Amino acid sequence: MNTPLPTTTQAKSQAKALRTQLAAQGTEIGHAQALERVAQQYGFADWNTLSARIANTPPPEWRIGARVRGAYLSQDFTATVVTIDAQRPGWFGVELDLDQPVDVVTFDSFSNFRKRIRGTVGPQGTSQERTSDGVPHLTLHQ
Known part of the structure; x- marks a missing residue:
């Protein structure tokens, strides 16, 4: 097909x-x-x-090698999809290679930059995990 x-x-x-x-x-x-x-x-x-x-099929814009936009810990990014696999109906584990690293620490005197991130996103393109203010850890825009 x-x-x-x-x-x-x-x-x-x-x-x-x-x-x-x-x-x-x-x-x-x-x-x-x-x-x-x-x-x-x-x-x-x-x-x-x-x-x-x-x-059990991710949206076509999330295929391996695709360019995606989103936010990780409230920081916007563009990235390439490295891996994607079905976790449960409608939910997909993704690994992304970010164009620019994001700082995953909000403390002023300390930083921890990540260029590769992993997460699980659901049908709306957001993770279940949330920050203390309720924002999803990971969001992929469709």
């Missing part, structure tokens, strides 16, 4: 558009049936299989 997979939101939007199109032609189908048809358009036997595959 050479067609890139949609996100879950895109696939559901496609199902909704399919239902609307078929209804305009006089054929009513349920949402579940529309999801099944969308899955088949991508070469999958059913919606559950497509949905599971989507959840």
Whole structure:
């Protein structure tokens, strides 16, 4: 299959558009049936299989070698994706090689710069881990 997979939101939007199109032609189908048809358009036997595959596939802009933007400990960066792997549905472990090192210490008289960072990001591109003020440790912009 050479067609890139949609996100879950895109696939559901496609199902909704399919239902609307078929209804305009006089054929009513349920949402579940529309999801099944969308899955088949991508070469999958059913919606559950497509949905599971989507959840375990990182967004195309996060592929190995891709250039990404984001923030690590509230510091903006640009980087190259070195590794990426599925941790659990919708969550991906990433290793990034930053263009410019970021200081991971906020104390004025001490610094610790990192050029390579690792983290786990979820469906929104943010880590579960947060700083004391609630900001995600790692954010990848999509």
